Amino acid sequence: MSVDIWLNAPLAESATRATELRALGVDGVFTFEGAHDVFAPLTLAATAGVDIMTNVAMAFPRSPMHLAHTAWDLHALSGGRFRLGLGSQIRTHIERRYGSTWSEPVERMRDSVLAVRAILRAWQQRERLDYRGRFWQHTLMTPQFDPGPNPHGVPPVLVGALGPRMTEMAAQVADGLLVMPFNTERHYRERTLAAVARGLDGSDRPFEIIAEVIVAMGDTDEDIDRARRAVRNLLAFYGSTPSYRPVLEVEGWGELQPELNLLSKQGRWQEMAGLVDDRMVDALTASGSPAECAAQIRNRFGDSASRVCCYFPGYQVADASIADLVAALRC
Template sequence: MVSLSVDVWLSAPLAESAARAKQLLELGVDGVFTFEGAHDVFMPLTLAAGSGVDIMTNVAMAFPRSPMHLAHAAWDLQALSGGRFRLGLGSQIRTHIERRYGSAWSEPVERMRDTVLAVQAILRAWQHGDRLDYRGRFWRHTLMPPQFDPGPNPHGAPPVLVGALGPRMTAMAAEVADGLLVMPFNTERHFRERTLAAVAKGRGDSTRPFEVIVEAIVAMGDSERELFEARRAVRNLLAFYGSTPAYRPVLEVEGWADLQPELNLLSKQGRWREMAGLIDDPMVDALTVSGTPAECAALIRRRFGDSAARVCCYFPGYQVSDAAIAELVAALHS
């Protein structure tokens, strides 16, 4: 039986980030991750860096940030955590990049490729003393005076991962990044038929180290009532994801493509409760991992155990007990 490393969302008030990370470590969790929601993606990890768990952005939005900003944040978190940091980057969608971040959007796959290569070039320059001379399509980094060079990191350069769903972004990540963060809105069929095929295409004959980290939306409970509440909560998230055109291919694989424009229309009308009502039980079963901790562990193992060594578990919108987390982690470690 394959042992899987487990990361969970560092969901805690900012001031409690370090304490919560230590609690999760005591539960057996291998790492914690943050994402760009209502708060900064890096600051909680700064506080949690000394807890002993692995830390990861999952994901930091790449396009509104300079590769230099990303490299500095990654370098310092790698040092603070003792070499346990992963920089996960994501593209988001055009509406958010342009209207929420006020940044530029174009050719997302090529822009992400350029960002990853630029960050890696900066990290190499610091780690190995290479002359910084990166000239890409979107980024240009050719100046690194000694006053701004942090010097070699005692723990090595941190890995750069890319969050992806579509085949082109996934293949690009497999070609140039250090790892892939498989987006959580996924089904076993889509993962096996499309994600893994795109990874194989991007990797080609490469023997360069590369890790696949899967993400799972988990609806978990020990009792019927707990499980009911968990499944009700994840329906809201699935409806939100499903309304986004970029996620339509996942629904398409399962024969649910017509649901996406219907959800999208309701989202524009603010009819969120009705959206969740369109997510039926078979959809919840396919798009999430649902059941008791032991059942969830078995499902994660069946879907991903032969393709990934690490899983990020996400418990959105409902309370999950520490005891249940510990049981899930123990089952995945066994």
């Protein structure tokens, strides 16, 4: 199992941090849409000799043409190591934060993926660009705007998904699935893998499953307790989102979601974290020493995912512990 680590560093230090992570045995780094741009750190890290990936970039506010150009350039700059991971977000953020359009998210994401792939294919295979989808139409590509074939081939286009319809669609049209980190083993096996199977419908085409895991890790009991306290905040934030309620319902915790949602609207963030008990932390994260975390990750994803993205939110983890985790995942 290949291991990717969140590229959590000031922008100017992105290349240095990616090089340090490579020295720890890490295969790749990923970014997500947070307080900073999702692509800029990967541009700086592209020559560090690690795989680079957005996990995820929001598709709806961006034109497929913009995404295709960025993907082409990062794939070339990294020597063929880039994966374009796309996500949908939720309506409130798309409309009120990005000022963009939200409707029919599964079909809109399908159209975005197909459009990006059509543009990349037109460049790579020297085809006439003639994509006509429900939401996007791309029918003009003059020579001065055509970068031509990428010497490293076409970068994979992946979709981040949680719900069954989005997951099934990803298996139908994308190169891979980015499993959302707010997940339990039961939800993943009963809902996610079943939706992937429906989407592939017996096809043997290459399809990559990449899991993202929230990790609460430390070398001492004190460190582990500190990490577990830190991840509760993120779990409470995820759990307050209505679209994530199915994960809680699978475990019998569905009624917690509206309670968390109400507290979030009131800005009572500390109280939200207090509602996330140890059972939830155990089910939704990998927690413990590096060896224990690795065992939990392998048990949950080892028979189905090719890579795992490890995410350490809200706390610092020692580089030696990261190295131990990577080594344990490869045993």
